[in-house]
Amino acid sequence: MTKQDFNEGLLGFLDASPTPFHATQNMAGMFANAGFIKLHEEQKWKLEKGKKYYVTRNDSSIIAFTCTQDKNYVMVGVHTDSPNLKLKPNPIIKEHGVVKFGVEPYGGVLLNPWFDRDLSLAGRVTYLDSNNMIKDALIDAKKPIAIIPSLAIHLERDANSSKSINAQTDISPILSTSDEFNFDEFLKEQLKISGIPDVKELYANELSLYDTQNASFVGLNNDFIASARLDNLLCCYVGMLSICSIDDKPMLFIASDHEEVGSESTSGAGGSFLENTLRRLYPDYEEYMQMIRSSLMISADNAHAIHPNFPSKHDSKHAPHINKGSVIKVNSNQRYASNSKTISRFMNVASSLSEPIQSFVTRSDMGCGSTIGPITASRLGIDTIDVGLPTFAMHSIRELCGSDDAHSLYKIILGFSS
Ligand code: ZN
Numbered sequence: 001m002t003k004q005d006f007n008e009g010l011l012g013f014l015d016a017s018p019t020p021f022h023a024t025q026n027m028a029g030m031f032a033n034a035g036f037i038k039l040h041e042e043q044k045w046k047l048e049k050g051k052k053y054y055v056t057r058n059d060s061s062i063i064a065f066t067c068t069q070d071k072n073y074v075m076v077g078v079h080t081d082s083p084n085l086k087l088k089p090n091p092i093i094k095e096h097g098v099v100k101f102g103v104e105p106y107g108g109v110l111l112n113p114w115f116d117r118d119l120s121l122a123g124r125v126t127y128l129d130s131n132n133m134i135k136d137a138l139i140d141a142k143k144p145i146a147i148i149p150s151l152a153i154h155l156e157r158d159a160n161s162s163k164s165i166n167a168q169t170d171i172s173p174i175l176s177t178s179d180e181f182n183f184d185e186f187l188k189e190q191l192k193i194s195g196i197p198d199v200k201e202l203y204a205n206e207l208s209l210y211d212t213q214n215a216s217f218v219g220l221n222n223d224f225i226a227s228a229r230l231d232n233l234l235c236c237y238v239g240m241l242s243i244c245s246i247d248d249k250p251m252l253f254i255a256s257d258h259e260e261v262g263s264e265s266t267s268g269a270g271g272s273f274l275e276n277t278l279r280r281l282y283p284d285y286e287e288y289m290q291m292i293r294s295s296l297m298i299s300a301d302n303a304h305a306i307h308p309n310f311p312s313k314h315d316s317k318h319a320p321h322i323n324k325g326s327v328i329k330v331n332s333n334q335r336y337a338s339n340s341k342t343i344s345r346f347m348n349v350a351s352s353l354s355e356p357i358q359s360f361v362t363r364s365d366m367g368c369g370s371t372i373g374p375i376t377a378s379r380l381g382i383d384t385i386d387v388g389l390p391t392f393a394m395h396s397i398r399e400l401c402g403s404d405d406a407h408s409l410y411k412i413i414l415g416f417s418s
Pocket residue numbers: 079231232259301302
């Protein structure tokens with residue numbers, strides 16, 4: 001696949017995936033198209049060698065795998081969630097001449113860039129249908145329905161020197177000047193658009209706001225890709241395409257929810273989804289352990305590129321550049337799971353393909369982030385490497401990556417199976 005085709009598909013995937021639910025639905029559709037067989041966790045599995053499968057949990061996490069004779073799996077682990085503003089259960093506030101949404105930040109949101117954006121709403125709604133069955137559906141309002149206006153500088157003279165944002169009082173998006181707005185009617189209308197006309201009662205929802213500005217190339221030579229949710233839909237896309245390009249080699253792809261809030265949930269990497277799936281693939285414990293100890297997990301997430309305006313935030317010897325290749329992340333305190341053995345395997349494949357690699361270590365006087373890598377490594381005992389794609393503005397509503405790096409990582413991952 002050419003880099004151009006790869007990147008065009010990436011922009012489409014980013015725009016079509018405003019929430020983890022939508023990302024999972026889109027990846028499931030991609031796997032179905034590529035001949036993967038859908039499995040249901042609550043039904044009996046009859047796996048056959050030579051076939052490919054996928055399974056979802058909570059509509060927000062997905063695993064795809066090949067079923068082969070060999071046990072030395074190459075696994076790619078990523079996450080479906082991104083920091084955002086989520087609606088509270090009773091979200092409607094009517095005051096000062098407007099209708100507002102009450103929201104709660106999800107994950108480590110960089111709040112400043114959320115002001116003055118044309119926001120829409122998407123996510124999962126759970127309801128009672130006309131047959132008294134509890135059902136779920138995804139909605140996506142698609143058009144801009146809300147905005148968080150900045151406070152004018154005349155009313156806050158020190159806004160450019162010391163700005164603090166109160167997450168309870170300062171970030172409620174406004175959506176109307178008419179207090180006739182009825183949220184339940186709005187949701188029913190959205191469900192109707194999604195093809196669900198028979199809603200008897202609305203029960204609960206998980207809805208979040210997102211920027212309606214589409215992903216786009218930026219830069220004189222399309223050097224950059226700007227989008228929301230690059231962390232970590234960028235690596236979702238890389239992993240998804242990688243396993244779709246493999247036929248008879250042992251490979252597994254897992255995209256987990258809730259990484260941005262610690263991964264502790266049924267659908268998070270700290271939960272049992274991967275282990276449960278692998279145990280059904282290898283019911284015999286002896287064989288299971290042979291597979292675990294001969295497999296490699298590539299935990300792929302974003303990595304902080306050195307910011308040209310803030311270079312002192314990086315260790316100058318471990319400061320990745322945009323469009324200079326995949327980043328191997330190292331942390332002696334095991335915030336990243338890479339070790340010299342797994343790093344060497346990755347370097348070996350990258351160098352055989354002449355693909356560039358870089359390394360990242362957080363400054364020793366700063367705290368280090370983490371990924372699903374150490375969680376998976378310690379839960380299951382799979383040798384793991386943490387890699388990343390160089391990114392600016394991580395956790396902003398509009399992040400920035402290079403237009404070369406994701407395609408390069410895709411080639412390296414395929415190199416493990418060739
Ligand atoms: Zn991430």
